[in-house]
Amino acid sequence: MKDMLEARISTGVSGIDDMLCGGLISGRPYVVSGTTGSGKTTLGIQFLHQGVKLGERALLVAVDEPPSEIRENVRALGWDVGKIRILDVHPASKAFNKRVSLVEVAAQRSVGALREMGTGARDEAMKQVMPDISIQSLQLMLKQELQETSYSRVVVDSLTSLKKLAENQADNASSIMSLLRFISESGVTALIITDLPDPAELEPELFLCRGEIRLHRKMVSSRLDRWVTIEKLRGSAHDTLPRPMTISEVGLTVDPDRKIPKNSMRVLQAFTQFAR
Amino acid sequence: MIKDKVKTGVPGLDEMLEGGLIPGRVYAVSGTSGTGKTTLAVQFLLEGVRSGERVLYIALDEPPNEVRQNMRSYGWDIGQVQVFDATPDVMSYDKTPVRDVSTERKVVYFRDLPESVRQTSERSPADMTVNTIQELVRQEMKVRKYSRIVVDSLTSLRYFYIRTSEENASLISFLRLLSDIGVTSLLTVQLPEVSRPDVEIHMARGEIRLHKWYDGRGLIRGITVEKYRGSMHDHRLRMVKISSTGVLVKNAPPEKKIRPGTDQADMSEESPEPEEIPPPPDDAESEKAPAGPPVPDTQGRNEQKPPEAGREGPGGGT
Numbered sequence: 001m002k003d004m005l006e007a008r009i010s011t012g013v014s015g016i017d018d019m020l021c022g023g024l025i026s027g028r029p030y031v032v033s034g035t036t037g038s039g040k041t042t043l044g045i046q047f048l049h050q051g052v053k054l055g056e057r058a059l060l061v062a063v064d065e066p067p068s069e070i071r072e073n074v075r076a077l078g079w080d081v082g083k084i085r086i087l088d089v090h091p092a093s094k095a096f097n098k099r100v101s102l103v104e105v106a107a108q109r110s111v112g113a114l115r116e117m118g119t120g121a122r123d124e125a126m127k128q129v130m131p132d133i134s135i136q137s138l139q140l141m142l143k144q145e146l147q148e149t150s151y152s153r154v155v156v157d158s159l160t161s162l163k164k165l166a167e168n169q170a171d172n173a174s175s176i177m178s179l180l181r182f183i184s185e186s187g188v189t190a191l192i193i194t195d196l197p198d199p200a201e202l203e204p205e206l207f208l209c210r211g212e213i214r215l216h217r218k219m220v221s222s223r224l225d226r227w228v229t230i231e232k233l234r235g236s237a238h239d240t241l242p243r244p245m246t247i248s249e250v251g252l253t254v255d256p257d258r259k260i261p262k263n264s265m266r267v268l269q270a271f272t273q274f275a276r
Numbered sequence: 277m278i279k280d281k282v283k284t285g286v287p288g289l290d291e292m293l294e295g296g297l298i299p300g301r302v303y304a305v306s307g308t309s310g311t312g313k314t315t316l317a318v319q320f321l322l323e324g325v326r327s328g329e330r331v332l333y334i335a336l337d338e339p340p341n342e343v344r345q346n347m348r349s350y351g352w353d354i355g356q357v358q359v360f361d362a363t364p365d366v367m368s369y370d371k372t373p374v375r376d377v378s379t380e381r382k383v384v385y386f387r388d389l390p391e392s393v394r395q396t397s398e399r400s401p402a403d404m405t406v407n408t409i410q411e412l413v414r415q416e417m418k419v420r421k422y423s424r425i426v427v428d429s430l431t432s433l434r435y436f437y438i439r440t441s442e443e444n445a446s447l448i449s450f451l452r453l454l455s456d457i458g459v460t461s462l463l464t465v466q467l468p469e470v471s472r473p474d475v476e477i478h479m480a481r482g483e484i485r486l487h488k489w490y491d492g493r494g495l496i497r498g499i500t501v502e503k504y505r506g507s508m509h510d511h512r513l514r515m516v517k518i519s520s521t522g523v524l525v526k527n528a529p530p531e532k533k534i535r536p537g538t539d540q541a542d543m544s545e546e547s548p549e550p551e552e553i554p555p556p557p558d559d560a561e562s563e564k565a566p567a568g569p570p571v572p573d574t575q576g577r578n579e580q581k582p583p584e585a586g587r588e589g590p591g592g593g594t
Contacts, residue, residue, distance in 0.1 A: 028342065136369050173435050177337075178367040184339060184393050185366060199469035204435055206309055207466040208337055232310030234338070235346030237520070240495035265492055272469070272489040 009153070009189045012050030013043065015254025016213065019230050019239035024211065028234075029183045029190045031205055033197060034215030039226070039247050040193045041065075043215065044155035045074055045081060046251050047191055051153040052083040058153040059145065060086045061138065063161045077251060087145060089138060089162075134166045135159075135175035139182050146186050154183070158193040159205055173204045180208045210234045215245070220264045227260045227268075242268055281507075282424070282460045285323025286316055288525025289484070292501055292510035297482065299423075300458040301505075302451050304430070304477055306465040307486030311497065312516070313464040314338070316486070316523045317426040318347055318354060320462050324424040325356045331424040332383065332416065333359045334409065337432040339393040344386050350522050355387025358422075360412060364404050364436060365396040383416055406437045406446045410453055417457045425454065430463040430476050444475045451479045481505045486516065499525055 008023035017023045024030055034040045041064075048058035062070060067086045074081050142154070156162075163172050183190045196214075197203045206212060212231040217224065226245040230238040242265070245254045259265070281296030290296045297303055305313050317333075324331040333354075335343060340359045347354050360383045416422070427433065430447070438446045454461045465476060467485075477483055483502040488495060497516040501509045515526040 025345075136367075139366070140369065174367065177364060177432075177436050181364060181396070182366040185395050187392075197469070200472070202431065202435075202466060202468040207429065207431060210338070210342070212309065234314075235342065235349050237349070242490070242494075259494075262492070265490070269490045269492060 010050050011043070011213075012046035012048075013252045013254055015243060015245075015256045016043075016228060016252075018256035019228065019243060019254065020211075020213075020233060021237050021239075024189055025235055026189050027184070027187045028210040029180045029192060029208075031192050031194055031209040031212045032215065033194050033206075033212060033231075035196045035217055038196075038215035038217040039245070039252050040215055041070070041073075041157055042077075042247060043213070043252055044157050044191055044193055045070075045079070045084070048084045048153055048155055049079055049081055052081070056152040057149055058084050059149075059151045059155070060084055061089060061142070061154065061156045062086055063089050063138075063156070063165075064158050077249060079251075085149070085151075087141060089141065135162050135172060135179055138162060139175070139179045142179075142186075143182065146188070151188055154188045154190040156190065156192045158195070160193075160195040176204045177208060180205065211238075216242070216268070218264065218267050220261070220267055225261065225264045227264060228254050229268075283323050283327075284316075285319040285321075285326075286523050286525065288514065288528030289316075289499065289523075291528045291530065292499070292514060292525065293482075293504065294508045294510075297460055298506055299460050300455065301481040302454050302461050302463065302479070303482045303484065304463050304465050304480040305484050305486065306467050306477065306502075308467050308469055308488065311486035311488050312518050312523045313466070313486060314343065314346075314428055315350070315518060316484070317428055317462050317464055318343070318352070318357075319522050321357050321424055321426055322352060322354065329423040330420055331357050332422045332426070333357050333386070334362055334413075334425065334427045335359060336362050336427065336437070337429055339363055340386065341389050341391060341393055343428075344389060350520060352522070353387075355385060357386050358383050359386050359389065360409075360416075361389075361394060362404055362409050362412075362437075363394070381412075383412075404437055406433060406450055409433070409437065410450050413453060413457070417459070422459050425459050425461040427454075427461065427463045429466055431466040434474070434476070447476055448479060451476065455481075477502075482507075482509075487513070 007026045008017075008020075009026050010017050010023045011020070032040050032043055044060065048060055051058040060067075060070070065073075067088050070086070071081070138156070145151075159176070163169070163176075166172055166175070180192075192205055192209065194203070194205060197206055209232075211233040214229045214231050216227045216229065219225075226247065227242040228245045229242045230240070239256065242260045243254050243256050244258050244260050245252060247253075260268075280299065281290075281293070282299050283290055283296045284293065305316055307313050321331040321333060333340070333343070340361050340363070343359075344354055361381060413425070433450070434443060434447060451463075463476060463480065465474070480503075482504040485500050485502050487498040487500065489498075490496065497518065498513045499516045500513050501511070510529050512529075514528060517524050517526050
């Protein structure tokens, strides 16, 4: 029945959309996980770029890298991403003696379009009041930003860094729950970028998110191999096979019709082997 | 042997459980993310609705309007299921006192939920604790006699609704209440990829565990009955399919093992899956090439990467 189909949101990578049986379900938070260099940020940018192409408002929350670097990296791909708005929460330097309150942080950190960013990593004024960045303060900043501008897509790059930056790590679980709840209530479709989860740990974002796209990057037989899996997708059928991925000058490309090489499959198998 | 067992509504699972679950007891459905815990739990409730019972879904992590929307993808109407939205509010991080929400949030039918997610009250976000939820269940049971309750998920209850120091005591008390009121309940429990059993698993009278892993051909899903007090049960790992009709056990007892290729064609929507437990990696060499477009195998044959230490998958069973 047609009316059962919800609005699907394209990830900007058509192969991944096919794996998701059409794309992400609108207005929900999703996790993109993977090791360093697996293409998580690139996927995030493609997701935002896709939104901009459709005339939507798209916001990048930059924690790991200063926005100027992101802009340069993306320029190397030749994309016009000037319309992606960016919330800079990159902790440029540690200045714990000059901590300001969370509300003040929200007031001081401003959003700029990617093209307006200076080439310097950060302006001087920012350095002088280095605030405490935490999941809580991100929620407050996002709240303020969403009150002013209605975004339909948000990427947080990355939650792992925010978790490590938090002074009181014990509060992380409930802060993450609150952040994801906030995203839900705001109706934005969000990609939350995280490192590959520790298999022995239960990361709250992984059981709270409505889906997880995992990017794999492995040396297999002396050759770098990349593939994508959909670990979870609530409310939709999805591809259960790993699919080969490439990163090139056009960004991520996933071939939803091919299987990954046998040897890569064995590596994946070793990771998830059923052993009891 | 106990008569009148409670049917789970999952094709094949009742056979594994020698007829179903013993009424009035607490059971856990465990598994890593994306294994089908919520789907199985909702099937359990719908089975109750079909036999005219009162059933209750306690939503602790996913907003219930999304659960309803998700279940439509199976073509299920869960409007008759009663739901308590215990999902927490957005935290305001300021000093406003929290309210006791037990007076404000009510159990409703899924059909009466609004289409969109409940919005946190700007002025006074609510605080939900295990005690609030416990009190609500107690009150609700006085008013209407539920025969099935699902708590989705107990993991959220543990993580977000209980202060750490009293974690296990609170959970034990909550589980005790569920068995005292004589309701058959399913608790969903999220496991990390390498599992370590928690107190709720020990407390539950039975544990149904959902598994997923990759073999040489793709994703495999399985189900086991890890424990079942007071009943005989199937000890084998059975293959599971999540299709457009929900969770089903493919090679359920008492039938003999089905050989590959003899599976019915009516469950062919997803990728091909083997019927038997896949061979260990050493035997993978002998696997048949899967159906579908051929993949050029350009890899060298002599340098297969060994499994990394500590990655051997679910370890400690009960």
